[in-house]
Amino acid sequence: MDEKIRVVQYGLGPIGCKSIEFLTERNHIDIVGAIDSDPKKVGVDIGDLATLPEPLGLRVEDNSKEALREINADIVVLTTTSSLEQICPQILDIVSTGKNIVSTCEELMYPWLTNPEIAGMLDAAAREYNVSVLSTGVNPGFLMDFLPLVMTGVCRNVNQVTVERIQNAQFRRLPFQTKIGVGLTVPQFEEKATQGSLRHVGLTESMHLIASGLGWRLEETTDIVNPVIASQPMVASSFTVKSGEVLGVNQIGRGYVNGEEVITLVFKAALGEPDPRDRILINGVPDIDMVIPGGINGDMATCAIIVNAIPVVIQSPPGLRTMADISPISFSKRL
Amino acid sequence: MDEKIRVVQYGLGPIGCKSIEFLTERNHIDIVGAIDSDPKKVGVDIGDLATLPEPLGLRVEDNSKEALREINADIVVLTTTSSLEQICPQILDIVSTGKNIVSTCEELMYPWLTNPEIAGMLDAAAREYNVSVLSTGVNPGFLMDFLPLVMTGVCRNVNQVTVERIQNAQFRRLPFQTKIGVGLTVPQFEEKATQGSLRHVGLTESMHLIASGLGWRLEETTDIVNPVIASQPMVASSFTVKSGEVLGVNQIGRGYVNGEEVITLVFKAALGEPDPRDRILINGVPDIDMVIPGGINGDMATCAIIVNAIPVVIQSPPGLRTMADISPISFSKRL
Numbered sequence: 001m002d003e004k005i006r007v008v009q010y011g012l013g014p015i016g017c018k019s020i021e022f023l024t025e026r027n028h029i030d031i032v033g034a035i036d037s038d039p040k041k042v043g044v045d046i047g048d049l050a051t052l053p054e055p056l057g058l059r060v061e062d063n064s065k066e067a068l069r070e071i072n073a074d075i076v077v078l079t080t081t082s083s084l085e086q087i088c089p090q091i092l093d094i095v096s097t098g099k100n101i102v103s104t105c106e107e108l109m110y111p112w113l114t115n116p117e118i119a120g121m122l123d124a125a126a127r128e129y130n131v132s133v134l135s136t137g138v139n140p141g142f143l144m145d146f147l148p149l150v151m152t153g154v155c156r157n158v159n160q161v162t163v164e165r166i167q168n169a170q171f172r173r174l175p176f177q178t179k180i181g182v183g184l185t186v187p188q189f190e191e192k193a194t195q196g197s198l199r200h201v202g203l204t205e206s207m208h209l210i211a212s213g214l215g216w217r218l219e220e221t222t223d224i225v226n227p228v229i230a231s232q233p234m235v236a237s238s239f240t241v242k243s244g245e246v247l248g249v250n251q252i253g254r255g256y257v258n259g260e261e262v263i264t265l266v267f268k269a270a271l272g273e274p275d276p277r278d279r280i281l282i283n284g285v286p287d288i289d290m291v292i293p294g295g296i297n298g299d300m301a302t303c304a305i306i307v308n309a310i311p312v313v314i315q316s317p318p319g320l321r322t323m324a325d326i327s328p329i330s331f332s333k334r335l
Numbered sequence: 336m337d338e339k340i341r342v343v344q345y346g347l348g349p350i351g352c353k354s355i356e357f358l359t360e361r362n363h364i365d366i367v368g369a370i371d372s373d374p375k376k377v378g379v380d381i382g383d384l385a386t387l388p389e390p391l392g393l394r395v396e397d398n399s400k401e402a403l404r405e406i407n408a409d410i411v412v413l414t415t416t417s418s419l420e421q422i423c424p425q426i427l428d429i430v431s432t433g434k435n436i437v438s439t440c441e442e443l444m445y446p447w448l449t450n451p452e453i454a455g456m457l458d459a460a461a462r463e464y465n466v467s468v469l470s471t472g473v474n475p476g477f478l479m480d481f482l483p484l485v486m487t488g489v490c491r492n493v494n495q496v497t498v499e500r501i502q503n504a505q506f507r508r509l510p511f512q513t514k515i516g517v518g519l520t521v522p523q524f525e526e527k528a529t530q531g532s533l534r535h536v537g538l539t540e541s542m543h544l545i546a547s548g549l550g551w552r553l554e555e556t557t558d559i560v561n562p563v564i565a566s567q568p569m570v571a572s573s574f575t576v577k578s579g580e581v582l583g584v585n586q587i588g589r590g591y592v593n594g595e596e597v598i599t600l601v602f603k604a605a606l607g608e609p610d611p612r613d614r615i616l617i618n619g620v621p622d623i624d625m626v627i628p629g630g631i632n633g634d635m636a637t638c639a640i641i642v643n644a645i646p647v648v649i650q651s652p653p654g655l656r657t658m659a660d661i662s663p664i665s666f667s668k669r670l
Contacts, residue, residue: 022491025491025492138489142488142489143489146663147485149663149665150482150485150663150664150665152643152665152666153477153639153640153643153644153663153664153665153666154473154477154478154631154636154639154640154643155636155639155643155666156357156360156635156638156639156642156666157360157666157668158666158668213663213665213667214665214666214667214668215667215668215669216669217669284666285635286631286632286635286636288627288631289627289628289629290625290626290627291625291626291627291628292623292624292625292626293624293626294624296489296621296623297621300491300620300621301489301490301621303491304488304489304490304491305488305489307491308487308488308489308490309488323663324662324663324665325662326662327659327660327661327662328481328484328485328488328548328658328659328663329485329488330484330485330487330488330548330549330659331487331488331490331491331492331493331549331619332548332549332550333492333493333549333550334550334551334552
C-alpha cells in the first residue's frame with residue numbers, strides 16, 4: 001500500500017489514547033481526525049492527551065456529526081462504549097459519511113443473536129454506503145472466540161470447547177483491580193455484580209461467535225459472575241484484603257446444545273491467582289490443549305489488534321463483519 | 336447451507352483416501368466423483384479404496400480431463416503431488432471446467448516468490464473461470480505459518496518469529512519413520528537429503544507466507560536438513576537403530592531481513608524425541624510463547640483442514656488464494 005490510510009480516532013478514553021500512540025508507530029497510517037464528547041478533552045492536542053513526547057498538531061473535536069462530514073478519512077477507530085445501543089447512532093453517523101469502522105465495542109462483536117434488529121440495521125447501513133464495520137479486541141474478539149475457532153480448523157470433529165483466561169491481578173493497574181472488585185466485601189461484590197458494573201462484557205458474544213463458526217445453534221447461554229474470596233489476608237500495591245473479602249472475579253459463560261454444555265468460557269482475574277494463562281481445550285478429534293503461560297496482556301493486545309485490523313477492514317466486503325468472516329488480522333510493518 | 340456441496344476427490348493416495356473418509360462424515364457434502372491415474376485404482380469403489388465399512392457406489396475414473404468435464408461439482412480436493420510444476424496442468428484442467436480447488440500441494444501454498452510465473456498463470460486462470468484455488472494442510476498451511484501469523488494480530492510490534500514442530504516418531508506409522516530416515520547410516524541420510532527425498536516440503540513456503548503477512552521482504556531463505564543421530568542403540572516397532580545411526584530428521588528454515596534472522600522454523604521428527612510439541616515464539620511487544628504439548632497429529636489434521644476449507648474456498652473471491660487472504664477455516668457441523 002503506497003498511499004497512507006487516513007484514520008479518525010473517535011473516543012479518547014484509555015483505549016483510545018493508547019490507540020493514538022500505536023497508530024503513530026505505523027508508517028502506513030495518518031491520523032487525520034480525533035473526536036470525543038468530553039468538554040475537557042475538546043481542543044486538546046491528541047499527542048498531549050495520549051501523553052506522547054510531543055504534540056501531534058491535531059486537536060480533539062466535539063461535534064462528531066459535523067466533524068465526520070468534514071474529515072476526509074478511510075476508517076474510524078471507534079472506542080466509545082461497550083453498549084450496542086449506545087454505539088448504534090454513532091455507527092450510523094460514521095458509515096453515512098462513507099467511512100469504514102473498527103471498534104472495540106464488546107456487544108458489537110457478534111450482535112446477530114443478542115440484538116438481531118440493531119445488527120441487521122447496522123449491516124444494511126454499512127452495505128448501503130459500501131463500507132465495512134468490525135468490532136474486535138483481545139477479549140472478546142480474539143483469545144476466547146476467534147482463536148479457539150481457528151484451532152478447530154484442524155479437527156475432524158469437535159464436541160466441546162473450553163477456554164480459560166486466568167489472570168493474576170497483583171501487578172495490574174489500580175482501575176483494573178477496582179473493576180474486578182478487589183477489596184470489596186462479598187455483599188458489596190454481589191451488589192455490584194447484580195448492577196452489572198463488575199461484569200466482563202463479551203462472554204455471550206464470544207460463545208455466539210464460536211457457535212456460529214461451528215454451525216452450532218446454542219439453545220441457551222449463561223454468564224455467571226462469582227467472587228474469588230481471600231482465605232488469608234493479602235496485600236497488593238493499593239489494597240489490603242482481609243480474609244473473607246474479595247480478591248477478584250471468576251466469571252463463567254456456558255453454552256448449551258441439546259442440554260449438553262458444549263462451550264465453557266472461564267474468565268478469572270484475582271490478586272495472587274496462581275498459574276495465570278490463556279488456554280484453549282478442544283474436546284474432539286484430535287483433542288487440542290494449547291496454552292500461553294502467563295497469558296496475553298489485555299489492554300496492549302486490544303489496541304494492537306484494532307490497529308492491525310485497519311487494512312483488513314478497509315479491504316473487506318461491505319457490511320457488519322465479524323472476526324469469523326474477514327481475512328486474518330496480523331501485525332504488518334516493513335522491517 | 337441447505338444444498339449439499341458436490342465434491343470431487345482427485346488423487347487417492349493415503350491423504351486422498353483419508354479425505355474420502357472425512358468427507359463422508361459431513362452432512363453438507365456429497366462426493367460426486369473420484370479421479371486417479373493409477374491403473375490399479377481405476378474402477379475400484381472409493382469406499383473400498385478408503386477401507387470404509389461399505390462401498391460408496393462411486394468408482395475411480397482415470398481420464399481426468401474428460402471426467403472433469405462430465406462431473407457436475409462445486410470443488411475438487413486435489414491431493415496428487417507436492418510439486419507445483421506437476422500440479423499446474425491439473426489445476427488448469429480443473430478450473431477450466433469451473434470448479435474450485437482445495438489442495439494439499441505444499442509448493443502451491445505460497446508460490447508467489449518461489450515460482451511467480453506459475454503462480455500468476457494459475458491466478459489468472461482461476462479469475463478467468465471465476466473460481467478459487469487454495470492449498471492448505473497442517474504444515475505447511477497452518478501450524479508453522481498461518482497460526483504464528485494470526486498470533487501476531489495482538490502484537491504492537493514483531494521482531495522475530497520462531498516455530499518449533501517437534502515430533503516423537505516412536506509410535507508413528509512405518510512410512511513416516513522411513514520418510515524421516517530412521518535406521519539409515521549418516522552417509523545414506525546425507526545422500527537422500529541431497530537428492531531431496533528426505534526433505535519436508537514447505538518450510539520455504541511457510542516463511543514466505545509469514546513474511547508476506549507481516550509486510551517483510553525476505554532477502555534470503557535457507558532450508559537445511561540434518562540427521563538426528565543415536566547416541567545409544569534404540570528399538571522401534573520395525574527398526575533397530577545402532578549408536579551413530581539416524582533416529583530422524585532435524586530441518587531448519589531461516590529467513591533473513593537486513594542480515595538478521597527474523598524467521599526460524601524448526602521441524603524435528605525422530606525416534607525417542609523428548610518433549611514433542613508445537614510451539615510458537617514471537618519476539619515482539621508483547622512477547623508470545625504458545626505451546627501445544629504433544630503436538631498435533633499431522634495426517635489427521637491435514638485431511639481435516641482441507642475438508643473444513645471447502646465451504647470457505649467456495650465463498651472466497653476468485654483467484655489463487657493463500658491462508659492469509661481467505662476467511663478463517665473452522666470445523667463446522669450441526670450438532
